[in-house]
Amino acid sequence: MKFSVTVTLKKDVLDPQGKVVENTLQNIGMESLKSVRQGKYFEIEVSDQDPQKAEKKVDDMCKKLLANLVIEDYKVNKI
Amino acid sequence: MKFSVTVTLKKDVLDPQGKVVENTLQNIGMESLKSVRQGKYFEIEVSDQDPQKAEKKVDDMCKKLLANLVIEDYKVNKI
Amino acid sequence: MKITKQVIEEHGLKTDEFLLIQKLLKRDPNFLELGIFSAMWNEHCSYKSSRIHLKNLPTKGEKVIQGPGENAGVIDIGDDDAIVFKIESHNHPSFIEPYQGAATGVGGILRDVFTMGARPIALLNSIHFGSPNNFKTKNLLNGVVSGIGGYGNSIGIPTVAGETKFNKTYDENILVNAMAVGHVKKNKIFYSKAKGVNKSVVYVGSKTGRDGIHGASMASAEFDENSEEKKPTVQVGDPFTEKLLMEACLELMREDSIISIQDMGAAGLTSSSVEMASKGELGIELNLEKVPCREEKMTPYEMMLSESQERMLIILEDGKEKSAKKIFEKWDLDFVVIGKTTDTKKLILKYNNKIEGEIPISALASEAPLYNRKWDKKKLPKNKIEIKKLKKIKMEDALIKILSSSNHSNKRWITEQFDQGVMCDTAQKSGSDAAIIRIHGKEKAIAVSVDSSANYCKAHPLTGGKQIVCENWRNLVSVGAKPVAITNCLNFGNPEDSKVMGEFAECLIGIKESCEFLNYPVVSGNVSFYNGTNKKNISPTPVIGGVGIIPKLKKIMSHNLKKNNSKIILIGKTFGHLEQSVFFEQIFSIYEGQPPEVNLTNEKNNGESVLEIINKDLVNSVHDISSGGLIVALAEMSIGSDYGLKINKPKKLTNSIEYFFGEDQGRYLLEIDNEKMSKVENILENNNIYYEIIGSTQKDFFEVEGELKIDTKKLYKINNQWYNNY
Amino acid sequence: MNSSVIVFPGSNCDRDIAVALEKMQFKNQMVWHKETTLPKSDLIVIPGGFSYGDYLRSGAIAGKSLIINEVIKAANKGCLVLGICNGFQILTETGLLKGALLRNKNLKFINKDVNIKVENNETKFSYKYKKNQILKINIAHNEGNYFTNSDHLKKLNNENLIAFKYCDKHGATKEENNPNGSLENIAGIYNSNKNILGMMPHPERMIDKMISNNDGINLFSSLIN
Numbered sequence A, B: 001m002k003f004s005v006t007v008t009l010k011k012d013v014l015d016p017q018g019k020v021v022e023n024t025l026q027n028i029g030m031e032s033l034k035s036v037r038q039g040k041y042f043e044i045e046v047s048d049q050d051p052q053k054a055e056k057k058v059d060d061m062c063k064k065l066l067a068n069l070v071i072e073d074y075k076v077n078k079i
Numbered sequence C: 001m002k003i004t005k006q007v008i009e010e011h012g013l014k015t016d017e018f019l020l021i022q023k024l025l026k027r028d029p030n031f032l033e034l035g036i037f038s039a040m041w042n043e044h045c046s047y048k049s050s051r052i053h054l055k056n057l058p059t060k061g062e063k064v065i066q067g068p069g070e071n072a073g074v075i076d077i078g079d080d081d082a083i084v085f086k087i088e089s090h091n092h093p094s095f096i097e098p099y100q101g102a103a104t105g106v107g108g109i110l111r112d113v114f115t116m117g118a119r120p121i122a123l124l125n126s127i128h129f130g131s132p133n134n135f136k137t138k139n140l141l142n143g144v145v146s147g148i149g150g151y152g153n154s155i156g157i158p159t160v161a162g163e164t165k166f167n168k169t170y171d172e173n174i175l176v177n178a179m180a181v182g183h184v185k186k187n188k189i190f191y192s193k194a195k196g197v198n199k200s201v202v203y204v205g206s207k208t209g210r211d212g213i214h215g216a217s218m219a220s221a222e223f224d225e226n227s228e229e230k231k232p233t234v235q236v237g238d239p240f241t242e243k244l245l246m247e248a249c250l251e252l253m254r255e256d257s258i259i260s261i262q263d264m265g266a267a268g269l270t271s272s273s274v275e276m277a278s279k280g281e282l283g284i285e286l287n288l289e290k291v292p293c294r295e296e297k298m299t300p301y302e303m304m305l306s307e308s309q310e311r312m313l314i315i316l317e318d319g320k321e322k323s324a325k326k327i328f329e330k331w332d333l334d335f336v337v338i339g340k341t342t343d344t345k346k347l348i349l350k351y352n353n354k355i356e357g358e359i360p361i362s363a364l365a366s367e368a369p370l371y372n373r374k375w376d377k378k379k380l381p382k383n384k385i386e387i388k389k390l391k392k393i394k395m396e397d398a399l400i401k402i403l404s405s406s407n408h409s410n411k412r413w414i415t416e417q418f419d420q421g422v423m424c425d426t427a428q429k430s431g432s433d434a435a436i437i438r439i440h441g442k443e444k445a446i447a448v449s450v451d452s453s454a455n456y457c458k459a460h461p462l463t464g465g466k467q468i469v470c471e472n473w474r475n476l477v478s479v480g481a482k483p484v485a486i487t488n489c490l491n492f493g494n495p496e497d498s499k500v501m502g503e504f505a506e507c508l509i510g511i512k513e514s515c516e517f518l519n520y521p522v523v524s525g526n527v528s529f530y531n532g533t534n535k536k537n538i539s540p541t542p543v544i545g546g547v548g549i550i551p552k553l554k555k556i557m558s559h560n561l562k563k564n565n566s567k568i569i570l571i572g573k574t575f576g577h578l579e580q581s582v583f584f585e586q587i588f589s590i591y592e593g594q595p596p597e598v599n600l601t602n603e604k605n606n607g608e609s610v611l612e613i614i615n616k617d618l619v620n621s622v623h624d625i626s627s628g629g630l631i632v633a634l635a636e637m638s639i640g641s642d643y644g645l646k647i648n649k650p651k652k653l654t655n656s657i658e659y660f661f662g663e664d665q666g667r668y669l670l671e672i673d674n675e676k677m678s679k680v681e682n683i684l685e686n687n688n689i690y691y692e693i694i695g696s697t698q699k700d701f702f703e704v705e706g707e708l709k710i711d712t713k714k715l716y717k718i719n720n721q722w723y724n725n726y
Numbered sequence D: 001m002n003s004s005v006i007v008f009p010g011s012n013c014d015r016d017i018a019v020a021l022e023k024m025q026f027k028n029q030m031v032w033h034k035e036t037t038l039p040k041s042d043l044i045v046i047p048g049g050f051s052y053g054d055y056l057r058s059g060a061i062a063g064k065s066l067i068i069n070e071v072i073k074a075a076n077k078g079c080l081v082l083g084i085c086n087g088f089q090i091l092t093e094t095g096l097l098k099g100a101l102l103r104n105k106n107l108k109f110i111n112k113d114v115n116i117k118v119e120n121n122e123t124k125f126s127y128k129y130k131k132n133q134i135l136k137i138n139i140a141h142n143e144g145n146y147f148t149n150s151d152h153l154k155k156l157n158n159e160n161l162i163a164f165k166y167c168d169k170h171g172a173t174k175e176e177n178n179p180n181g182s183l184e185n186i187a188g189i190y191n192s193n194k195n196i197l198g199m200m201p202h203p204e205r206m207i208d209k210m211i212s213n214n215d216g217i218n219l220f221s222s223l224i225n
């Protein structure tokens, strides 16, 4: 079973990386661009059969390692 | 209009980060874990009204800046 | 898999080369064997176009422990200490993927050094980009700089020196050369020559993936329906694994387990196994199913040609497998016995006990093609260019233009992205004539520098070749080091073009002459041909990396002015040679003419006298004069310090532009305390050295009598703005 | 005084700190991350470098290692703990220090000598310095941009838990002297008990005049007594 996880900086945490990407995109002529936020993406495969259990496990991984909850939020999706 | 973009390393390209994350998760007791690949995630907002045009633009951003097609693939999704 | 003409071509082999393969094998090669030949016979591994020229270089010397032919050169620095160093190019990968290309370049050269048992203590680089106006340049610059830093910083080896240049000749082909320097105990040096039959051949490090497999194989039938996914790719560096590999290898080297060791660089498993066997005049047999693989269903062809990073091949003494394995397990690295040495003098490749390939080692090494390619001699351009407009130029404007240009701006933007201080032995960092690294726990130190002058080499390769060696020598002298030996990275265009080959041959003659005269042997190096696109070759760009010794580090010699009201001495004759100068390039966009003449006798005498003055502790600061001439060198001395200068009007030459911007060779600037002047003058007179006292230091202003007077703070600003505005 | 330096795969300032500790007469031991017990130590140092290549987030993976549990136990019992650079990042990842170290605001690795000011000289780490003394110390990091929530920031200020701040050569803590975007120019902080110090600058690089300067020495000489 495969899941995707996205980890993004919390709203009140400055995202200089996203900002730079945003500026660069505007500089190369993407005028209609309004904003960019950057984060991390994971594709995680687990061998569990039960979707609920599996998702719980991935959620656990996020809490324990993948995201630093002081500064980051995360989302898990089955794919 | 908002899009999410995920940029991941091509299948055969070494993903040292994903590997280390995978090992660590296994070490802290996530036995059913099969594999982890790590990539980048972007949330992009554009002011275009036409969804097709907007998506085309985001696709353009990926090609021009967000992904290096020599080693990376990308996916765009409307959110 | 049928070996068609197309397949042969795609492997970069010429028709007569294929005929030679058939002759050597006495049959047709199979696909795997063809791949191996193509990897071993390409320019990169075989040096087929360069070997006959390289062999003329002086490679021996009192202090040389190991010259070219090993993973890196080794020199003796006294007591039981030795220094291991080499430079290597990673030009093409860096153009395609600047971050990873540069990073893996650093990784590769580090392995060459620690393979020999040395702990790396310094990294240097020489990077050349196209014109800043080229839309690709900025991205390439960013990527390369962060790639070099990303690898070096992470592994914990200081990046202490380098050079960065912009020139439109590199618009479609940047240069990324990386140099590594290591320290080893003389009795603990490891070599790649295999010894003994039936010894275990061990694979250690990362797993093998489909990275960088010879592009030629792409269209071949082995890449079938899902070929899109199997496409070979640029290698990705993993500095973390490299750090582990380095520590594990150095740990294993403390024991007596290793017979020989070789990193897997270009052409990976193929070249490392062939090299070890060839040097030991042995055979080698590999069981490819044992190779640790990262991907599923990898073929022998892919395994043998993969250029995955962070891997090594080791031949172990009998009975040491267990203890060695334990070390690699501690560091979480693969350790697998994948074969053994044999007396067959053949490379035998088995997969699940079936022989997949069998090639005599000699066919891959000693009998590989060797070319004496046609080359054209370059004539010294004769006519001196007359510039009537010279008088109209305001010196201040010209100076400001040069100091604020991409090539002469302060490189802090770059060097601050490199960890220069880790290991706590960097006594002098980037930004000086040469970096100084103390030998850990000792009083002695080494000095290191890399240099190139593509414009000079293009104008007249022989003079250019001579000049860079001298410039490099001068840089080491300027920090008080006795130059010992060099490594070189020869970046040239297409060797099949007789003009390019001429540039190559003549640069090497120049390098050889200087090295011989200065007793400055070549102990390692690398050749990179085919730099260029669409028949447009880059300007010849040999890069010299030099190492010198400071037996006792008592005082750090730098070029920053130290005191108020001390004297400035200019050593060496000034003729005012402006052709090929930065001044002509920047102010008049003139690119013709001949480079300044190199007088080796003066070069040597001047340098040795400067060393004598430094060693007797008579001087506050020293700077050599190079591109930009006297005025730029003076400005640089002031910019890094709290002091300005007051320079007299030149006495002899009427034209001050020629005097201040000319790029005559063999010159140094010294800052001397008034009370030490007589002693210094005595030395110079005794040694028959031409010198002039040209001015003195002062507060706040950089001044040339009757020409210009600039606030030193302004000068600093001018020199520091380019990168921030780019 | 007994000190222990924890070594993770990828640590690369471990030798540097060991040299400094030994020079200052500590009896030092190196402790591999797979160990499950700590030798007797009065001071535990988590050195700089790139533990686990800084993959995922700097310090995150080292924060899950076996030995870290022992470090946490010892710290909670009052043992002195010093985290430098990557060590500081690891301490925040384990929760021993609050907050997080984000990427430098210019998104680049920064290596240079910077001025920092001793904000609190009444701790076991700093009493050999004068209050507001200005030190010149080398920084070398990618993620040194200290961030924390406003409650904790208040607490840091109220309880005098800020160890060092980036400043100019006269001690002014202006934005232009903030190399990495750190909140209030913070370069190092203590926990409430002041037995744990995390700092981005590298004092171990400043103990030898031939190489740099001596501004780091008083940190170690404070600790040795």
Ligand SMILES: Nc1ncnc2c1ncn2[C@@H]1O[C@H](COP(=O)(O)OP(=O)(O)O)[C@@H](O)[C@H]1O
Binding pocket: C044, C045, C054, C057, C067, C068, C069, C070, C071, C072, C073, C086, C088, C112, C265, C266, C488, C489, C490, C522, C523, C524, C525, C526, C527
């Ligand atoms: N320009 C050169 N001058 C002197 N020696 C050279 C030069 N180029 C290559 N060599 C030597 O040839 C050998 C093979 O070089 P290379 O293929 O770059 O090594 P590696 O296999 O480690 O990548 C090395 O010992 C190197 O020092």
Ligand SMILES: [Mg+2]
Binding pocket: C070, C071, C112, C263, C265
């Ligand atoms: Mg090698």
